[in-house]
Amino acid sequence: MSDLERELESELHRVLDPVAAMPIPPRRTPIGRTRMRTLVGGAGAVLSVKLLTGVAVAAAAVTVAGAATTGSVNPVDWGQQVSQHVADCKDKLTDGQHGIGDCVSSFESQHGAAAVASGARPSVKGGGSSNAHGNNSNANGHAKDKSKDHPLPPKTGPTARPTIEPEPSDPPNHPTVTIPPQR
Amino acid sequence: MTPEERAAPGPYQPGSEADFERLYRNTYRRILGTLITLVRDRATAEDCAQETYERAFRHWRSWRPEASVEAWLHRIAINVAISDRRHQSLRQAGEVVRRLGRPAPGPDPSAMAERSDLLRAMKKLPTKQAAALVLRHYHGYSNREIAAALGIPEQTVASRLAAARKQLQAVLGR
Numbered sequence: 001m002s003d004l005e006r007e008l009e010s011e012l013h014r015v016l017d018p019v020a021a022m023p024i025p026p027r028r029t030p031i032g033r034t035r036m037r038t039l040v041g042g043a044g045a046v047l048s049v050k051l052l053t054g055v056a057v058a059a060a061a062v063t064v065a066g067a068a069t070t071g072s073v074n075p076v077d078w079g080q081q082v083s084q085h086v087a088d089c090k091d092k093l094t095d096g097q098h099g100i101g102d103c104v105s106s107f108e109s110q111h112g113a114a115a116v117a118s119g120a121r122p123s124v125k126g127g128g129s130s131n132a133h134g135n136n137s138n139a140n141g142h143a144k145d146k147s148k149d150h151p152l153p154p155k156t157g158p159t160a161r162p163t164i165e166p167e168p169s170d171p172p173n174h175p176t177v178t179i180p181p182q183r
Numbered sequence: 184m185t186p187e188e189r190a191a192p193g194p195y196q197p198g199s200e201a202d203f204e205r206l207y208r209n210t211y212r213r214i215l216g217t218l219i220t221l222v223r224d225r226a227t228a229e230d231c232a233q234e235t236y237e238r239a240f241r242h243w244r245s246w247r248p249e250a251s252v253e254a255w256l257h258r259i260a261i262n263v264a265i266s267d268r269r270h271q272s273l274r275q276a277g278e279v280v281r282r283l284g285r286p287a288p289g290p291d292p293s294a295m296a297e298r299s300d301l302l303r304a305m306k307k308l309p310t311k312q313a314a315a316l317v318l319r320h321y322h323g324y325s326n327r328e329i330a331a332a333l334g335i336p337e338q339t340v341a342s343r344l345a346a347a348r349k350q351l352q353a354v355l356g357r
Contacts, residue, residue, distance in 0.1 A: 011302070014299070015299055024207075027207050
């Protein structure tokens, strides 16, 4: 062993042996730190708060819209009232008249604009047939009412003429468009 | 097998928290001793020791009892010290910029007490060379045991020790 090695050993023992007499500190546990960091810190917490806020706002908007339309805060009442009104509209249909869109629209407009904001209007009007008369060139003047339980008028009876909107007419100087027959 | 391991009442069971606590009590001082020679001060060495046991605990289930547990801990500790030195050099660059124009702080008496010329010279060595020196000349490992602990060939241990001694002689002027 060289002088340097001997000196190295004695010096290391002189400096490090007192360390052996020191009390041992308690061991640091990493589990608590990482779990707390996951729960309360960082981007995860920000995203969680935003998500919860979004859900709360959406729930509040649906509740307010439903209550404004039906006058009740109970969601079960909302569905019952709308179903009842649709059934009433169907009962009021006379022979030769089909489509309950106008009738349902009147119910909707009576109960406030909140339903429109919540997106209820398109779904309610979609069940009606106000667009099914006349203006649809593919229907050849007759509606293709998609509601299954809506009775079609008898084929022998008088056909109701479209009365909602006049036929569109071309402006005077509009060039004529020729449509080739379909095969 | 190290003296600490011989003194233990029984073999360590991988994954057992009680056994890991026993391992911590049996080996903490020796791991801290190694780290004191590798990092800049005592407080940093204590912090690195805790980091060493945190990392070891994360892999405690996968530790194989065939390997020397203290050699395994030393390997982790040396890697922690290397990481700390790397971060320290970055921190020092920031400190130099921050302290420009200010007087240098006075010496810390408690830190000065545990310093020696030789230890200061060791801290200037590359971490892996200093680790080989302390394992060989303080813990009494053979070159083969150091090679097993660090996962390197025995020949590499010999060359690291030779390079470390040569650099120490140059620094100390002997």
